Amino acid sequence: MxxxxxxxxxxxxxxxxxxxxxxxxxxxxxxxxxxxxxxxxxxxxxxxxxxxxxxxxxxxxxxxxxxxxxxxxxxxxxxxxAPPVIDGAVDAVRAVAARQPVGIASSSPPVLIASFLSYAGLTKLVPVVVSSEEVAVGKPAPDVYLEAARRLDADPRRCAAVEDSTNGLRSAHAAGMTVIAVPNPHFPPDPDVLAATASAVLDDIATLPAALDKL
CATH class of the missing domain: 1.10.150 (DNA polymerase; domain 1)
Known part of the structure; x- marks a missing residue:
């Protein structure tokens, strides 16, 4: 990737x-x-x-x-x-960012994305941040992921996307990215969509770096 x-x-x-x-x-x-x-x-x-x-x-x-x-x-x-940061998430982003460019493609407004990045000390490590407020259509349309790839100067087909929800999985898959799912335990994605879109399914975001090595 x-x-x-x-x-x-x-x-x-x-x-x-x-x-x-x-x-x-x-x-x-x-x-x-x-x-x-x-x-x-x-x-x-x-x-x-x-x-x-x-x-x-x-x-x-x-x-x-x-x-x-x-x-x-x-x-x-x-x-x-303090944003409710998921255990292992910051370390996972840091580990991935040490090896390849990373970005965020989120439906959250920019102010909340910036708040998370600042709190987690990730602002400089994540150079590309796209809110769906900045594109024509939100997820499940692919727009936010395609814009993130464009700003990263990367081919979407050579990018991995890390998602948890049904609409997020559809969005990343429609953008042509390799989808890694970390299903939300509170609002799990549709099983059929998960099976059709995800190349890997993780129980824990902390295992992401190892999963990327296998793609």
Whole structure:
């Protein structure tokens, strides 16, 4: 592999439950109604996309911009003291970055990605960071991964992507990358999608460097 591109939420930061809690609270506070499908539907969406979803599909009585601000501000507050970094994630990024270029392709807004990188001391080691806010369409479309490869000056077909969710796996696979799955234990990916997209499935992000050696 010429480069490795990491997802953030669920791969490096145990934040999926926090996103869920915060969005649920905003919807409930502003007259909407949560559905069983909502959590998985929004995984991978850009900020603009999930904000519209909370308004149009779940009925939050705010504008999409107001919803986005309320949710992101609360997530930023939660990140202020210490983002919920997954055990072994920082060491895994450092180990991979010592051997090849690395990047992040995430649905999180830039402010939260930057907060994680600063807290983890990875800002200088991860030169390419792409939020789905910066591309036309969020995951499962391939745009965010293709942009990360472009900024890394790498052929997507020579890149590995590290993902945890159904939409993330689809996105990286659609970009032509070799997909390494670290399934989210709280919101596991669809088994059929996992089987169809992942070249390797890991139980622990700490084992990533060894897995890359086998590709």
């Amino acid at each position: 010429d480069a490795v591109v990491f997802d953030l939420d669920g791969v490096l930061v145990d934040s999926e439950r926090a996103w869920d809690e915060v969005r649920r609270a905003v919807v409930a506070e502003h007259g909407g109604a949560w559905t069983d499908a909502a959590t998985r539907a929004m995984q991978g969406m850009s900020t603009q996309e999930w904000a519209r979803y909370l308004v149009d599909d779940l009925g939050a009585n705010l504008t999409p911009d107001e919803v986005a601000k309320a949710v992101v501000d609360e997530m930023a507050r939660r990140y202020a003291d």
